[in-house]
Amino acid sequence: xxxxxxxxxxxxxxxxxxxxxxxxxxxxxxxxxxxxxxxxxxxxxxxxxxxxxxxxxxxxxxxxxxxxxxxxxxxxxxxxxxxxxxxxxxxxxxxxxxxxxxxxxxxxxxxxxxxxxxxxxxxxxxxxxxxxxxxxxxxxxxxxxxxxxxxxxxxxxxxxxxxxxxxxxxxxxxxxxxxxxxxxxxxxxxxxxx
Numbered sequence: 007x008x009x010x011x012x013x014x015x016x017x018x019x020x021x022x023x024x025x026x027x028x029x030x031x032x033x034x035x036x037x038x039x040x041x042x043x044x045x046x047x048x049x050x051x052x053x054x055x056x057x058x059x060x061x062x063x064x065x066x067x068x069x070x071x072x073x074x075x076x077x078x079x080x081x082x083x084x085x086x087x088x089x090x091x092x093x094x095x096x097x098x099x100x101x102x103x104x105x106x107x108x109x110x111x112x113x114x115x116x117x118x119x120x121x122x123x124x125x126x127x128x129x130x131x132x133x134x135x136x137x138x139x140x141x142x143x144x145x146x147x148x149x150x151x152x153x154x155x156x157x158x159x160x161x162x163x164x165x166x167x168x169x170x171x172x173x174x175x176x177x178x179x180x181x182x183x184x185x186x187x188x189x190x191x192x193x194x195x196x197x198x199x200x
Contacts (some may be wrong), residue, residue, distance in 0.1 A: 026105030085144030
């Protein structure tokens, strides 16, 4: 017997599905309630606001990504492999979760509470900080040096990944973020490392 998802999880899944199926549309609590098959009051019993629903999805992404990043860093000894896997992880995750990707691209947060945009910014800042740390440790442990500083290099890598995520959302999920990434990673790697 399979366990039925909680109403809270069902609401978040419906929100993610609506974000994917209605690109460019604003999701209202009335539309979400109809999608879930409950009243708006029932939504508010599980989440005090729509912003809290978005925060629930952001927390899901943070947990999924950063737990996997920690695993990659513990399993991989070489910095280049860590960087490659972390960047690919973010691209693959967004590809598999297009609705949630609209949140992390900022598209779905237009007109929403400022703290949501700040939370997404913190996610990207934390990920960039992880890349900087890997680059700094690589220089000490492996003698692996970058053309520019660790800060500049980490920012460039994040800009490339965020750009691909933006293209994915703008193309209404047709231009996959992982398409040609292996070849592009080879170019980036050749450019950023000495």
